[in-house]
Amino acid sequence: MAAGAVALLLGGVWGYTRLKNxxxxxxxxxxxxxxxxxxxxxxxxxxxxxxxPDGKTTTALFFGFTHCPNICPLSLSYLTKVRQSLPEAERANFRVMMVSVDPARDTPARLREYANFFGKATAVNVPEPQLAGVARAYGVGYEKADVKSPSDYQINHTTASYLIDRNGRLRVLWDYTQLPQVDRVAADVRYVMANPAP
Known part of the structure; x- marks a missing residue:
């Protein structure tokens, strides 16, 4: 009976979780x-x-910078593959966006070269101190590191990507290590595109 009660309790917890999500x-x-x-x-x-929110565009957003040696270009690459994997009708309403955490060096010209390399990504420069507030709102941390001169440094930053539905609601957070599984990330995108929050 005890085992049955535990099984019933666990089943109820599982069912409640499934009803929520x-x-x-x-x-x-x-x-x-x-x-x-x-x-x-x-x-x-x-x-x-x-x-x-514009009522039609779903966005995959992450915070990075153009001098990033590995994580940022790979994130853009994987998210671009996600976009390319979508049916054409859905692709038109899915945007990949990078907000720079290095506004001093990431000029529009530099961002254009970077974004164009990855297809139709959008890259945005938000000046300080506004950037700090935006990053804080998303739970993003960033700081200069390995500073050799005012123009020679790296930036340590968090690496999550955020899926935002067309009504402007945060729906999914992906850890950087999940992005290589393009098919599974794309499945999340397609579900959110079809089921935006009210």
Whole structure:
């Protein structure tokens, strides 16, 4: 009887979890579906850019910089593969975006060269101190490291990517190590595109 009671309890917990999140996301789901913080800056084409929900575009967002030796280019590469794997109709409404954590060096021209290398990625420069507030809102940390001169340094930063639905709700967080599994990341994207938060 005790074993049966434990099994019943575990089954109830499992069922409750499934009711809260019926879709088995590969990334970590945001149960509360909080609103993603909006922000403004300059994009890679040197145009004013404002990130806000538009009712049609789903966004994969991460914070990086163009001098990053490995994680940032790989993140962009994997997310671009996710975008390319989508059916054409869905691809048009899925955006890959990088917000620079190195606004001093990541000029629009530098961002344009970087973003163009990865297809149709959007790259945004948000100046300080606004950048610090945006990063904090997303739980992103960053700091200069290995500083040799004012223009020669690296930036240590967190490496998560955030999936934001077309209504501006945070839905999924992927750890950098999950991005190489393109098919599973794409499945998360397709589900969120088809099921935006109200």
């Amino acid at each position: 019926p879709y088995p996301f590969f990334g970590t789901a945001y149960d509360a579906r909080p609103a993603a913080t909006t922000f403004a800056g300059t994009d890679q084409d040197d145009r004013a850019f404002a990130f806000a």
